[in-house]
Amino acid sequence: MLILLGVAVIVVGFAIRLNPLLVVVAAVFVTGWIAHMPPLVLLATLGKAFNDNRLVSAAYLVLPLVGVLERAGIREQAGRIITRLRGVSVGRLLLSYMVFRQATTAVGLVSIAGQAQTIRPLVAPMAESVAAAEDPDLLPETRHAVRAMAAATDNVAVFFSEDIFVAIGSVLLMVGFLASNGIVLDPLRLSLWALPTAVASFGIHGARLMLFDRRLRRSRRP
Amino acid sequence: MITIAFVYELAGVMFAGFAVFSLLDRANSLRRRLGNCGFWLIVALSFLFGDRLGDLANGVAVLALALLAGVGLTGRAPAAAVPEDRLALAERFGNRLFLPAMLLPAIVAVGVLVLKPLTLGGQPLMDPKQATLISLALAVIAALTCALILFRQPLTSPWREGQRLANTIGWAAMLPQFLAALGAVFAVAGVGKEIGLLVTTYLPVDTRFAAVAVYCVGMAGFTMLMGNAFAAFPVLTGGVALPILVGHFGGNPAVIASLGMLSGYCGTLVTPLAANFNLVPPALLEIPDRYAVIKAQIPTAILMLIVNTVLMYVLAFPR
Numbered sequence: 001m002l003i004l005l006g007v008a009v010i011v012v013g014f015a016i017r018l019n020p021l022l023v024v025v026a027a028v029f030v031t032g033w034i035a036h037m038p039p040l041v042l043l044a045t046l047g048k049a050f051n052d053n054r055l056v057s058a059a060y061l062v063l064p065l066v067g068v069l070e071r072a073g074i075r076e077q078a079g080r081i082i083t084r085l086r087g088v089s090v091g092r093l094l095l096s097y098m099v100f101r102q103a104t105t106a107v108g109l110v111s112i113a114g115q116a117q118t119i120r121p122l123v124a125p126m127a128e129s130v131a132a133a134e135d136p137d138l139l140p141e142t143r144h145a146v147r148a149m150a151a152a153t154d155n156v157a158v159f160f161s162e163d164i165f166v167a168i169g170s171v172l173l174m175v176g177f178l179a180s181n182g183i184v185l186d187p188l189r190l191s192l193w194a195l196p197t198a199v200a201s202f203g204i205h206g207a208r209l210m211l212f213d214r215r216l217r218r219s220r221r222p
Numbered sequence: 223m224i225t226i227a228f229v230y231e232l233a234g235v236m237f238a239g240f241a242v243f244s245l246l247d248r249a250n251s252l253r254r255r256l257g258n259c260g261f262w263l264i265v266a267l268s269f270l271f272g273d274r275l276g277d278l279a280n281g282v283a284v285l286a287l288a289l290l291a292g293v294g295l296t297g298r299a300p301a302a303a304v305p306e307d308r309l310a311l312a313e314r315f316g317n318r319l320f321l322p323a324m325l326l327p328a329i330v331a332v333g334v335l336v337l338k339p340l341t342l343g344g345q346p347l348m349d350p351k352q353a354t355l356i357s358l359a360l361a362v363i364a365a366l367t368c369a370l371i372l373f374r375q376p377l378t379s380p381w382r383e384g385q386r387l388a389n390t391i392g393w394a395a396m397l398p399q400f401l402a403a404l405g406a407v408f409a410v411a412g413v414g415k416e417i418g419l420l421v422t423t424y425l426p427v428d429t430r431f432a433a434v435a436v437y438c439v440g441m442a443g444f445t446m447l448m449g450n451a452f453a454a455f456p457v458l459t460g461g462v463a464l465p466i467l468v469g470h471f472g473g474n475p476a477v478i479a480s481l482g483m484l485s486g487y488c489g490t491l492v493t494p495l496a497a498n499f500n501l502v503p504p505a506l507l508e509i510p511d512r513y514a515v516i517k518a519q520i521p522t523a524i525l526m527l528i529v530n531t532v533l534m535y536v537l538a539f540p541r
Contacts, residue, residue: 003416006408007447014494017512019499021393024400025285028407035411040278042407047281049406050381051272056399056498057265058229058355060388061362064236064325067383068366072321072373073312080312104311108334111354112327115503116387121323144509145518147492152518160526162288170452174479177456181464183475193480200529205522211270219501 006031038136062117069121078122079129089134090127090146091213095206097123101157104201115151124150135220149212153205160201163194180196181186224348229359234269237262239381240388247385250298255297258389261287265396270395284403287396297392300508315373322369326361333357370424387506394505394512398498417444418457427462430471431535437462438531441482442489442523449495451486458482473538481534488530491523492516 006027013023025046032042082088104112127150132138162168166187175187243348244250244258264283272280279462290296312319340346348356366380376442388395421440424506427433437458444454467473492498504514511517 001320003411003413006411006413007417010404010495017293019288019294019393019403020397020494021290021400024397024404025288029405031357031411032414037411043281043285044256044277045281045407045410046284046403048277049403050275050284051268051275051280052406053249053399053402054230054233054269054272055226055352055355055430056402057481058226058233059270059271059358059398059498060395061229061233061236061359062326063365063387064380064384065322065362065369067387068369068373068379069319069323070387071308071311071375071379071383072315072319072369073308073310075324076312077316078317081317109327111358112330112333115499115506116225117323117326119503120387120506144511144514147507147509148504148514148518151507151515152522154503155491155499155519156522157297159490160484163398163484173452173455174483177459177482178479181460182292183468185479188478189476193477194484196533196537197481197484197526197530200533201522203305203527204525204529208522212490 002034003031005034008072011163018097059114062114064157066116066121067174074121078125082126082208083129088130089213090131090149090216091209091211092128093130094150094212095209097150098153098157098202098205102155102161102198104120105158106198108165108167109157109160110168113154115154119150119154123154131216134216139219142216146216148211153209156201156205160194161198164191164198166191223342223345226349226352226355227354229355230269230272232359232363234266236384237266237269240385241266243378243382243385244389246382247298247389247400250389253295254297254389257290258298258385261290261296262385262388264290284400287393288400290323291396296389298386298389300390311340311373318372321372322365326365329361329364330354330357333360362489383464390508391502391505394497399502401495401497405448405450405453409453414448414453414457417447418461421458422461427466430539433462433466433471434535434538435531437467437478438485438527438534439480442527443488445486445489446493446495449490449493449497451483451490454486454489455479455483467538471539472476474532474540478534479540481530481538485527485530485534488523488527491519491526 009027009030010023014020028046080205101113127146130145131146163171171187171190174190175185178185240260241262244262245255247255264286264446268283276323314330327346334357337347338350425436428437440458441454444458445451458484459479463478467478494501500516501512
């Protein structure tokens with residue numbers, strides 16, 4: 001039971017908004033202390049785990065490209081072309097992005113888009129420009145809500161579509177785990193059962209995007 | 223064969239450049255310029271020499287990063303108004319601006335679909351397990367070259383502009399890797415097993431619907447605590463789904479596993495521990511509330527959890 005104190009440190013630390021890097025280190029030390037690991041062994045375990053997980057940060061390789069494109073004006077151009085289209089709204093724009101993201105993710109192309117390479121330079125500025133075109137005195141809070149919804153749409157689209165692809169890590173993990181418990185399954189059957197959820201996520205998040213449009217219209221100052 | 227080592231070296235060189243240009247970033251305060259420089263220098267050393275430093279030195283590096291971030295020496299004030307010249311540039315370059323941005327996904331797709339199965343003299347061209355990241359690295363190099371030529375930017379521009387973005391994200395950039403390391407320490411200490419034991423011991427699983435609900439909601443809740451559905455899946459599937467839903471109630475394991483994992487993702491959408499999805503984007507998009515993206519995702523996550531639970535109840539048990 002006591003071993004869960006490390007989890008409690010995380011929950012409390014995040015809730016009172018301490019710096020998360022410090023919170024993580026504190027949780028590591030609390031957990032190690034309770035598990036009776038000598039501090040130096042614990043530090044080495046942490047160091048090894050950090051080194052083994054560099055994969056996680058390697059995705060920042062796109063930052064220089066995004067930065068260069070931003071300096072050349074890609075965010076401004078994204079805003080310009082989208083406001084030239086007729087009948088565009090924030091919700092409809094994000095819904096079209098969701099279709100694109102779900103369709104490409106379902107065939108295994110998760111990494112062709114993402115928060116850093118797509119949302120920041122293209123989708124968020126487009127959504128913001130559309131909102132600003134409809135309401136010239138857009139409040140900063142509304143601007144932030146539009147950005148947050150753009151980021152959320154990317155996550156929702158990816159999460160509930162990636163398991164449709166048979167060779168994605170999570171499907172292979174499920175196949176491996178079930179096999180080690182004596183249940184041998186074709187990965188295709190697992191991805192097949194991910195389809196209803198993908199369709200439902202489109203319906204649910206899509207409906208929320210349409211409601212988001214309505215909220216934006218109402219928040220417009222007369 | 224191109225391996226992940228190539229990606230790490232490339233990233234190391236990138237982070238080292240971020241360190242140099244953080245120091246030169248006139249728009250930032252002096253203390254943060256120094257702090258950022260130290261922060262990215264440590265990250266660069268980890269990427270370039272991490273395998274040779276030894277575990278203890280890597281551990282010290284983790285502590286140093288946390289301290290620099292914890293005392294507020296990292297980051298960058300959000301940019302003020304859009305610089306006038308950006309609009310002029312957008313007008314001048316027009317839709318050519320999207321060319322490198324489209325080139326990136328195109329090359330990643332070619333890498334994953336075409337280059338990955340290729341062999342060169344009996345050896346695969348790239349490590350098939352890391353094909354996505356290797357393709358991404360190659361795509362970035364190609365797209366950057368194209369962008370620098372098209373938009374006539376100096377060779378230092380990738381580092382200078384990358385630094386601007388990296389410091390806009392600030393400490394949050396390294397949080398996903400910190401949390402991944404925490405997950406490993408938790409695993410060594412047996413935290414996951416303990417939570418799994420609690421769930422399987424104290425929750426009601428005597429009717430079919432209760433068992434389905436415990437498994438789905440449990441996957442979401444456990445994922446929230448661990449930050450990752452992959453950590454929750456073996457514990458709860460081994461503890462609840464296989465013995466009770468499959469063994470006792472005779473459910474279809476493919477449906478149960480698939481929807482169980484997808485229920486876990488509902489938890490991923492609402493936990494700050496899934497930092498790369500939930501905390502890095504607000505930093506990247508310069509939203510002041512660090513939990514803004516989580517808040518935007520909560521309603522979708524709750525509704526999807528209900529959908530997954532109902533779907534499992536309906537689809538997993540043939541009449």
